[in-house]
Amino acid sequence: MTFRKGNPSYVSCLMKDVLKSWPWYFTSIVATIVYLLMDFYMRKMIGTVADDIIYQKESFMMSFVLLLGSTFLASPFHGISTYTKGRMSEEVLLKLRLAIGKKTTKLSMPYLETHDSGEIISHLGSELDTLNGFTYYGLSMVTTLFVQLIGVTGFMLAVDPEITIVFILLSLLVLPFSILLTKQVRRNEKVYRSQLAKSQQRAKEGINFITLVKAFRLEKMISNQYEKALHQATDAAIKNEKTVAYVAAAGKAIGFIPLTVMIALGVFRIFEGTLTQGELLSLVAIGGGFFSWLQGTPDTVAYLRKAQVACERVYGFLDLPEEENGTETKRHQKDSCMVKIDDVHFAYPGEKEVLYGISMEISEGESVALVGASGSGKSSIIKLICGFITPDSGSVEVMGNPIEDWNKEAMRRNIAFVGQESHLFPGTLRENLLTNHMNIEDEKLMALCKRAGLEALLGERGLDGSVGEAGFQFSGGEKQRITILRALLKDADLILLDEPTSALDAVSEESIQECLRMLTKGKTSLTIAHRMATIKNADRIYVLHQGRIVQCGSHDELFKQEGQYRKMLKLQELKERVI
Numbered sequence: 001m002t003f004r005k006g007n008p009s010y011v012s013c014l015m016k017d018v019l020k021s022w023p024w025y026f027t028s029i030v031a032t033i034v035y036l037l038m039d040f041y042m043r044k045m046i047g048t049v050a051d052d053i054i055y056q057k058e059s060f061m062m063s064f065v066l067l068l069g070s071t072f073l074a075s076p077f078h079g080i081s082t083y084t085k086g087r088m089s090e091e092v093l094l095k096l097r098l099a100i101g102k103k104t105t106k107l108s109m110p111y112l113e114t115h116d117s118g119e120i121i122s123h124l125g126s127e128l129d130t131l132n133g134f135t136y137y138g139l140s141m142v143t144t145l146f147v148q149l150i151g152v153t154g155f156m157l158a159v160d161p162e163i164t165i166v167f168i169l170l171s172l173l174v175l176p177f178s179i180l181l182t183k184q185v186r187r188n189e190k191v192y193r194s195q196l197a198k199s200q201q202r203a204k205e206g207i208n209f210i211t212l213v214k215a216f217r218l219e220k221m222i223s224n225q226y227e228k229a230l231h232q233a234t235d236a237a238i239k240n241e242k243t244v245a246y247v248a249a250a251g252k253a254i255g256f257i258p259l260t261v262m263i264a265l266g267v268f269r270i271f272e273g274t275l276t277q278g279e280l281l282s283l284v285a286i287g288g289g290f291f292s293w294l295q296g297t298p299d300t301v302a303y304l305r306k307a308q309v310a311c312e313r314v315y316g317f318l319d320l321p322e323e324e325n326g327t328e329t330k331r332h333q334k335d336s337c338m339v340k341i342d343d344v345h346f347a348y349p350g351e352k353e354v355l356y357g358i359s360m361e362i363s364e365g366e367s368v369a370l371v372g373a374s375g376s377g378k379s380s381i382i383k384l385i386c387g388f389i390t391p392d393s394g395s396v397e398v399m400g401n402p403i404e405d406w407n408k409e410a411m412r413r414n415i416a417f418v419g420q421e422s423h424l425f426p427g428t429l430r431e432n433l434l435t436n437h438m439n440i441e442d443e444k445l446m447a448l449c450k451r452a453g454l455e456a457l458l459g460e461r462g463l464d465g466s467v468g469e470a471g472f473q474f475s476g477g478e479k480q481r482i483t484i485l486r487a488l489l490k491d492a493d494l495i496l497l498d499e500p501t502s503a504l505d506a507v508s509e510e511s512i513q514e515c516l517r518m519l520t521k522g523k524t525s526l527t528i529a530h531r532m533a534t535i536k537n538a539d540r541i542y543v544l545h546q547g548r549i550v551q552c553g554s555h556d557e558l559f560k561q562e563g564q565y566r567k568m569l570k571l572q573e574l575k576e577r578v579i
């Protein structure tokens with residue numbers, strides 16, 4: 001996709017994309033121009049045939065053949081113009097859809113965490129539809145405007161210069177009038193688009209979190225928010241419809257002036273003997289056709305303004321800064337520290353600092369744990385290692401390379417992550433397990449699934465059975481075990497676990513611990529754990545308190561110290577005894 005960073009003229013970006021489909025675009029323009037010229041010629045010939053009949057000229061047959069010939073010849077060009085316009089629009093649309101999809105995966109995490117996904121859905125939906133309409137109708141109208149003007153002027157001038165000049169000057173009054181009166185359409189369209197996006201987001205939340213919505217009886221809240229956004233969108237759309245209606249009505253009223261003046265002048269000239277009835281008929285046919293086209297301009301200009309907003313929103317989205325990526329091709333430097341974080345300070349945009357001078361190391365093959373109260377910054381450290389967030393100061397090295405030098409996709413190929421919530425993608429069980437397009441024999445895959453306690457599941461649907469939308473058909477424990485197997489099959493060098501058992505009960509947790517042991521065996525791992533018992537065997541434990549590392553050591557070392565670790569352990573033991 002072509003777009004220039006920071007350039008507000010996104011319409012020119014759309015034009016560049018249109019020009020990439022230049023064979024279709026130019027064919028459509030040429031076909032439209034030929035069609036228009038033939039149409040004007042045909043209109044002119046109507047008057048000539050009329051005069052030939054009135055004055056019983058011998059040229060009647062010839063004029064009649066020319067009139068019929070131009071009518072028949074014009075039609076295929078109209079067909080070619082329609083097809084090529086459609087073809088070009090679809091090509092542009094496909095490129096934009098692909099670019100939006102790709103962009104979504106490249107946006108920075110802070111952007112995705114702070115923006116509604118409804119925005120992205122609206123870019124892919126109604127905004128692209130508007131752009132499609134623009135490339136199909138609007139663009140050819142704008143591009144052929146001059147041909148219309150020149151064609152009309154030329155053909156009419158050939159009939160009668162005086163009437164032509166009066167008619168064209170009066171007709172052109174409609175253009176500035178349309179541009180001025182449709183100014184506020186753009187403002188309302190912006191409100192319409194953003195509120196529509198908001199309503200789509202609310203609807204999506206209602207569907208995605210249906211269990212939560214029903215359990216907490218949030219239906220009313222969600223539907224109120226949905227309705228409010230939808231009403232605001234509709235209000236803005238209605239305001240626009242009103243403006244367009246006023247402008248269209250006024251355009252029609254003003255529109256009759258040039259036509260009436262032309263007919264009056266023409267009749268006067270017929271009586272004067274300086275114009276024939278046929279010539280007036282030609283003038284009315286050409287001018288009338290052009291004028292019905294020009295009368296539609298208020299609608300067209302309003303539509304172009306809407307398309308401009310859609311263009312700004314779609315290309316503005318494509319112009320958003322992407323996740324920072326190193327340009328060098330880095331590889332995992334064996335025998336170097338897997339992770340080295342040195343004096344890192346970090347604050348989320350517009351928030352106060354959440355990490356204060358964090359320093360930690362994870363050597364190859366080590367199993368390291370991170371513990372701390374909720375909100376102490378554990379997940380933020382994982383995001384730092386994955387390159388989802390960038391430190392404000394200090395440095396992060398992953399697999400022997402400064403994180404800013406890594407191409408993030410290449411780096412993450414070496415990292416497997418299991419988070420607090422598991423998610424299955426629509427598709428088969430096999431597709432959910434083999435994310436790296438790797439070839440693994442079915443027997444081996446089945447054996448792993450059995451070890452992970454997924455035997456019953458396999459029996460029912462096999463590896464190629466569908467997991468359903470978002471894995472709704474699976475229990476939390478089953479989904480989490482599939483997620484862990486997915487990480488295991490990735491065969492990554494570094495395993496990051498962010499409380500993978502926090503959402504499960506003690507019984508499910510036990511079955512998952514076995515999967516986790518399979519996953520981390522012989523690998524370097526960093527585990528965030530809320531149950532202290534699960535990380536007792538870690539080589540090293542970092543204790544985080546309000547964004548700072550306050551203790552570091554093995555379980556035995558930390559247990560001997562009077563500190564945060566011991567406090568947390570005692571608190572948990574107490575809780576478990578009460579339970």
Ligand SMILES: Nc1ncnc2c1ncn2[C@@H]1O[C@H](COP(=O)(O)OP(=O)(O)OP(=O)(O)O)[C@@H](O)[C@H]1O
Pocket residue numbers: 110113348349351354372373374375376377378379380381
């Ligand atoms: N995207 C974000 N934007 C702004 N603040 C954030 C964001 N993500 C986390 N925070 C804040 O940063 C702090 C640390 O959050 P973090 O998720 O790292 O803590 P945590 O120790 O993993 O917590 P928990 O155990 O509850 O998951 C918290 O105060 C949190 O509110």
